[in-house]
Amino acid sequence: MKNVALFLSIIFFSAFMSTGSFCEEVAVREWSPYSGIEGISFKDNTLAFHSTSSMPLLASKSDIFINASRQKVLELKMKSNKSYMTGRLFFRRIGDAGFNYSNSFEFQTGLNNMYHKYLIDLGRNPNWFGTVSQIMISPINGAGSVDIESVKFIEPNIWLAASTFWRDFFTFEVPQVRMANFIYGQKMNGISVYRYIYCLILIILLLVISLQYIKYKDFEVISRSLPAMILLTCLSFWMILDFRVLFDQARAVTLDAQTFYGKSLEEKWALTNLGDFYGFLTFADSKLPKNSSFNILNPSYYYFNEKAVYYLYPRRFDAKAAYVLAYNPDGSQDNAVNALVKNNCRVFSKYKDGEFILKK
Numbered sequence: 001m002k003n004v005a006l007f008l009s010i011i012f013f014s015a016f017m018s019t020g021s022f023c024e025e026v027a028v029r030e031w032s033p034y035s036g037i038e039g040i041s042f043k044d045n046t047l048a049f050h051s052t053s054s055m056p057l058l059a060s061k062s063d064i065f066i067n068a069s070r071q072k073v074l075e076l077k078m079k080s081n082k083s084y085m086t087g088r089l090f091f092r093r094i095g096d097a098g099f100n101y102s103n104s105f106e107f108q109t110g111l112n113n114m115y116h117k118y119l120i121d122l123g124r125n126p127n128w129f130g131t132v133s134q135i136m137i138s139p140i141n142g143a144g145s146v147d148i149e150s151v152k153f154i155e156p157n158i159w160l161a162a163s164t165f166w167r168d169f170f171t172f173e174v175p176q177v178r179m180a181n182f183i184y185g186q187k188m189n190g191i192s193v194y195r196y197i198y199c200l201i202l203i204i205l206l207l208v209i210s211l212q213y214i215k216y217k218d219f220e221v222i223s224r225s226l227p228a229m230i231l232l233t234c235l236s237f238w239m240i241l242d243f244r245v246l247f248d249q250a251r252a253v254t255l256d257a258q259t260f261y262g263k264s265l266e267e268k269w270a271l272t273n274l275g276d277f278y279g280f281l282t283f284a285d286s287k288l289p290k291n292s293s294f295n296i297l298n299p300s301y302y303y304f305n306e307k308a309v310y311y312l313y314p315r316r317f318d319a320k321a322a323y324v325l326a327y328n329p330d331g332s333q334d335n336a337v338n339a340l341v342k343n344n345c346r347v348f349s350k351y352k353d354g355e356f357i358l359k360k
Contacts, residue, residue, distance in 0.1 A: 024071055026064050026135070026151045034059045034136060047148045051140055055088075058148075059136045066132040068093070071153035072123040073160045076107075078139060078148040083112040084172055084255045085140035089120060092134045093127075099136055103127050108172050109140060111254075115149060121164040123156070124190070165189055169244070172251050177303070186244070197237050204233055269311075274302050276355075280327055281311045283351045293318035296325040323348065324358040 028047040033040050036053030049058070074089065087107050090099040105125060110116045122128045139146045154160060168188040186193040208229055212222045260268050270278040288294060293316045298304035304327060309317050324345065348359035 023155070024066065024153045026060055026066075026153070028148050028151060030061050031058050031148075033057070045149065048145070050145050051143050053143070054141050055138045056140070056146075057090075057136055057138050060134055060151075062134045064132070064134060066135075066153050068122070068128050068130055068132050070155055072121070072128065072156045073154045073164065074105075074120040074122055075150070075152040075154055076118045076120065076137070076148070077115055077150045078109075078118070078146060079113060079115045080109055080140050080144055080146045081112050082140055082142060082144040082258060083110070084174070084251050085109045085142060085144070086174065087118075087140055088138045090136040090138075091122075091128070091132045092136075093130045094133050095130075108174075112258075115147075119160065119164045119167060121156075121161075122153075169193060170247070172248060174255070175252055193241075197241075201233050201237065205229060273307060274304075275328075276352075277304060277307065277327065278311070280325075280351050280355050281308060283349075284308075284325055284357060285312055287349045287357055288312065288315055288323055290314060292323055293321040294323045294325055295319055295321045296327065298325075298327045322360045324360070326354075326356055326358060328354045 029042045029045075031047060033049065034057035036051060036056035037049045037058060038052055040047070040049040042048075047058075049056075076089075085108070087109060088104050089107065090104045092099050092103065096103070103125070105120050105122065107118050107120055109118070135151075137148075137151075139148065165188055169186055171186060173183070173186070184192075188196060205226075209222055209226070212225070213219070216222065259271060263271070272278075273281075284294075291314075294308070294312065295318060296305055296308050298308075305317070308325065345358045345360050348357040350356040
């Protein structure tokens with residue numbers, strides 16, 4: 001009996017640890033830069049280059065012909081000199097006009113200056129089917145150096161499914177503006193991690209209660225120990241989640257250090273504003289009188305108004321002010337700008353197209 005159990009365990013472990021019955025590697029030596037890349041070279045079976053933009057793009061040949069119904073896991077082995085960046089993989093199937101965001105996957109890199117194997121579950125995208133003729137990778141979302149050693153498409157198995165599923169738990173939620181109000185938490189295979197935890201707590205409690213009943217066969221004894229069991233189980237999962245949050249905070253510190261360390265206060269202010277908004281406010285600060293007030297026309301998707309009030313102090317915001325800042329006005333604000341111009345407003349000073357100061 002023991003020999004049978006050992007034999008079955010070996011078979012199960014071998015199947016679980018298998019790396020896939022089929023693997024197809026896309027040779028990186030044949031890849032070419034698409035945009036935002038310079039200094040590309042191939043040496044020691046590694047493709048190395050330097051990113052010069054927030055989305056450097058590297059394209060494979062257009063005839064790789066990956067069977068999407070069979071190869072549903074991508075293994076990307078690479079390293080970068082930047083930690084915890086965001087990358088994106090694009091794919092194009094036979095018949096597709098080109099690349100688009102619907103046919104893409106986002107992934108995150110780990111610590112810098114060391115090789116990591118990133119597993120991407122391609123089957124999670126409903127468009128991953130048919131024959132994929134070309135892929136394009138943006139390995140990081142900023143300037144930096146990148147080395148790519150291998151790109152492999154693998155037929156999935158239990159081990160790979162478990163690995164990609166578990167990696168979801170440690171996915172870094174990069175700090176965003178909305179986190180001042182909302183932190184959504186981790187998702188595993190598109191489902192909130194809390195749902196899994198609730199189910200695990202319920203399963204554990206039912207299992208413990210069953211074992212206790214088998215041992216004591218007395219519900220009164222079980223009911224006395226049940227509150228302590230519930231508290232201990234919930235506390236254990238709370239500690240795991242708390243450690244997970246601390247892990248994210250450590251990664252946020254690392255990301256902030258590589259973004260802001262060694263930069264001047266002016267450079268840091270510019271980095272914490274979208275686009276060139278800080279440059280526009282610096283321009284406005286040099287043009288507006290210190291004792292004046294201002295109004296601002298701007299897109300609604302960011303805290304442009306609040307940032308302007310902060311950086312242009314001691315000037316004050318006033319909807320009826322003589323000076324009106326126009327920063328990349330959207331369609332509805334174009335009409336507002338035109339209305340102001342028709343009502344004897346003139347362009348007081350221009351920063352660049354779409355960014356100027358009006359005066360009544």
